[in-house]
Amino acid sequence: MKLEGKVAIVTGSARGIGKAIAQKFAAEGAAVAVNALHLEVAEETARKIRSEGGKAIAIKADTSQKAEVQDLVRETLDKFGAIHILVNNAGISRTNSLLKMKEEDWDLVQAVDLKGVFLCTQAVLGQMREQKYGKIINISSLSALGAYNPGAVAYAAAKAGVVSLTKSTARETGRYGINANCICPGRVLTDMIFTVHGEEAGKRFMEDGKKLSLLGCVGSPDDIANLALFLASDESKFMTGQIIRMDGGRADLL
Numbered sequence: 001m002k003l004e005g006k007v008a009i010v011t012g013s014a015r016g017i018g019k020a021i022a023q024k025f026a027a028e029g030a031a032v033a034v035n036a037l038h039l040e041v042a043e044e045t046a047r048k049i050r051s052e053g054g055k056a057i058a059i060k061a062d063t064s065q066k067a068e069v070q071d072l073v074r075e076t077l078d079k080f081g082a083i084h085i086l087v088n089n090a091g092i093s094r095t096n097s098l099l100k101m102k103e104e105d106w107d108l109v110q111a112v113d114l115k116g117v118f119l120c121t122q123a124v125l126g127q128m129r130e131q132k133y134g135k136i137i138n139i140s141s142l143s144a145l146g147a148y149n150p151g152a153v154a155y156a157a158a159k160a161g162v163v164s165l166t167k168s169t170a171r172e173t174g175r176y177g178i179n180a181n182c183i184c185p186g187r188v189l190t191d192m193i194f195t196v197h198g199e200e201a202g203k204r205f206m207e208d209g210k211k212l213s214l215l216g217c218v219g220s221p222d223d224i225a226n227l228a229l230f231l232a233s234d235e236s237k238f239m240t241g242q243i244i245r246m247d248g249g250r251a252d253l254l
Contacts, residue, residue, distance in 0.1 A: 012090030026054030170241030186247025214249030
């Protein structure tokens with residue numbers, strides 16, 4: 001098993017990409033802290049992991065709030081004794097044009113999608129520096145690299161910040177044996193697509209994604225989880241500060 005004896009926090013792991021990552025890590029031997037904004041949905045994922053023989057606890061935390069992030073880290077340490085891996089996956093989107101974007105929507109997206117990554121990273125660094133080992137994996141988006149999704153101005157800006165924060169994290173922490181890398185998924189089929197766009201528009205959005213891909217398909221949460229597993233394992237020990245596209249070969253960005 002690639003993560004035997006390791007402890008991971010995966011934020012936003014009650015559904016979609018985060019859930020797939022949490023399940024993949026647990027199947028590879030990691031003890032996983034499953035995080036969500038609501039405890040009952042986090043517990044569903046944790047219970048599924050435990051039913052399959054894995055180790056998992058559910059922890060409620062709003063990652064945009066420093067006190068709740070500190071509680072998330074403290075509870076994980078109390079239960080499992082260490083933190084080796086952090087996956088910053090929690091994210092939201094609010095869609096509107098630049099002209100019509102509401103200030104409160106802009107602020108909320110920046111708070112969750114960017115500030116939350118900063119707060120979680122900061123909260124685990126003490127433990128990782130002390131043990132001289134750590135894997136930080138940030139989930140950004142192809143939007144951060146210039147892929148155009150109408151109305152995604154706040155989301156794209158926050159995710160671009162995540163790319164820059166990943167590079168800064170790698171520069172500051174490499175000497176402590178910490179790897180920090182970033183995944184930029186393209187179109188991935190998750191329920192968040194339909195939450196943001198609605199049922200019919202969501203289907204059109206995914207069909208458009210197929211047309212943009214050189215492979216003629218969209219991704220699945222498991223595709224991203226497989227890459228996250230590589231970055232969380234010691235197979236990637238010579239990689240840090242990398243921004244990795246996983247997009248089926250997005251034609252308009254080649």
